[in-house]
Amino acid sequence: MTEQMQRIVLARRPEGEPVAEDFRLEEAALPDPADGEVLVKVHYMSLDPYMRGRMDDAKSYATPVPVGGTMEGGAVGEVVASKSDAFAPGDYAFGMFGWASHGCLPARELRKLDPAHGPLTAALGVLGMPGFTGWFGLNEYGKPKNGETLVVAAATGPVGSMVGQLAKAQGLRVVGVAGSPEKCALATGRFGFDACLDHHAYADGKEMRAALAEACPDGIDIYFENVGGKVLEGVLPLLNVGGRIPVCGMISWYNAGALGADAGGAKDNLPKLWRTILVNRLHVHGFIIADHFDRYPEFLSEVGPKVASGEIGIQEDIAEGLENAPEAFMGMLKGRNFGKQIVKIA
Template sequence: MTQINRRIVLASRPEGAVTADNFRLEEAPLAELAEGQVRVRNRYLSIDPYMRGRMNDAKSYAEPLALGDVMIGATVGEIVESKHASFAVGDKVTGMFGWQDYGISDGAGVRKIDDTHVPLTAYLGVAGMPGVTAWYGLNKIIAPRAGQTVVVSAASGAVGSVVGQLAKLAGCRAVGIAGGVEKCRYVVETLGFDACVDYKAGNLYRDLQAATPDGVDGYFENVGGEVLDATLSRMNPFGRIALCGMIAGYDGQPVPLKQPQIILTMRLLVQGFIVSEHLEFWPEALGTLATLVASQKLHYRESVVDGLEHAPDALMGLLQGKNFGKQLVKIS
């Protein structure tokens, strides 16, 4: 009996917010492997904000997905068939196989992983691309020094949660910004931040002012909009901002800065970055992160949706801030 591969493709481009109609679930027979290829059975799929940008037909740092393409995404799974000398059936791997049951590769971009001490799902979050994103933005752009104050937006999320914990390990005061009392409690009580500001409470600037009495030296930005405006107003001279994401404007019109002059008057460094352009730092970052996870010095939380067919709902929920921690899809 021929095995079937289920896959979710981009059916149409969003106009404003993403909807279920932008996706299509397809089935196709598995193709035969060529020499030098492996087949991977995906077990978990990572859902990340960057996926929203790839759905647009617009100039960006990467080519947009074409209509009919399998939705992009990182996965973890195991090799179920191999005609490649470096991979054996049963090897656990991670790669960019997208929203589908199975992926085929010639080995490029596929990395073997060991889940003896680090859970398989962690390689899609804290010990994977989101963790490396946090490590790079904090260490290579913010460059924190002990005693300084580092603020992190989306602090309970996959990237922000790692930024704050690494900042604490560097001897900094870590202040998070998150949405809701429960998320802020988690950021302080579980992740160990010094404070967390609930932007949904309606007193964003005043609460941030109270949480940063000595101003802000480094800011890791995942959100944009009013959160960026409020934090800019607290920046100290020569502060550094690692601009990772602007999720507040992904589903609509970009939100302009209210006081861009602060960048000049405070002589701020504002650096946008794409972590896939800095692959030379990945081995160091991944090694550090995996060691911290294995020794239980780096905490994380996951939101898991069961079933490939529910991946669109997971992405829409992520863009609306409904996830708590790293958003994953378990592929049944």
């Protein structure tokens, strides 16, 4: 009998918020690696907001997941078979294995993991794509300077917490925005932010602006954009001349998907936005971290020791079982996770 693996596929394209029926758990034959390939048994997989965009058949920076295709995502696990000199059974690797119990990829597409850099899960969060995203976006486009003020939403996620901790270490006032009093306590406690606002406490962008103005008496120099929505509305009038906005994501609008921004409750604030960019001479820079992985070794050499020493704090939220990945994913999109969302497979 052929050995089996499990995977979660996209059963249909969601309309608005994903629901359980948009996913399907399947069994498939365990792949046999060809020359140059490596078979990995997945221990942990990552759940990230960008995956919501992959579920829509809409023009984007990456090809959408086909209906019936394995949901996309990064994962870490143990090599169980290898036809490459670069990996041996027992090694640990990161790769884009998707939502699955096993993955088989060419060795050139994998990254061997160094146990000295921390637990396996660190490669999915603080030392993986999210942490690298925060480090790169802050330094390359935020250009932080001692004494400035930075605001970052989704502050306790793996991107936001990295941004805030690095900025704080460089002498900035750091104000986070998060989705509960508990998350705000995490931001000001473990992550060392100066202040954190619970966005659920404010009805709209106007209320958000008033709270931010109190937390940022000298205005805002850097807004690391992760969420859009009322946080962006609140930040815009408070940006100082020469302010910088690295645009990483806009999770509050993701569930609008192919239906368009209006379905997500977004307002047409484009004229106000455009005028603010002009008048305040703002630097707004969208970036996709996949374009910049040549900088990953630099990030790892700088941040890896800080994680190992505890200088950079970590918070992970680990769900159990591949079959529970859709529920964890849907909860993450609504802010129910407490830290980096991971699913334990093996």
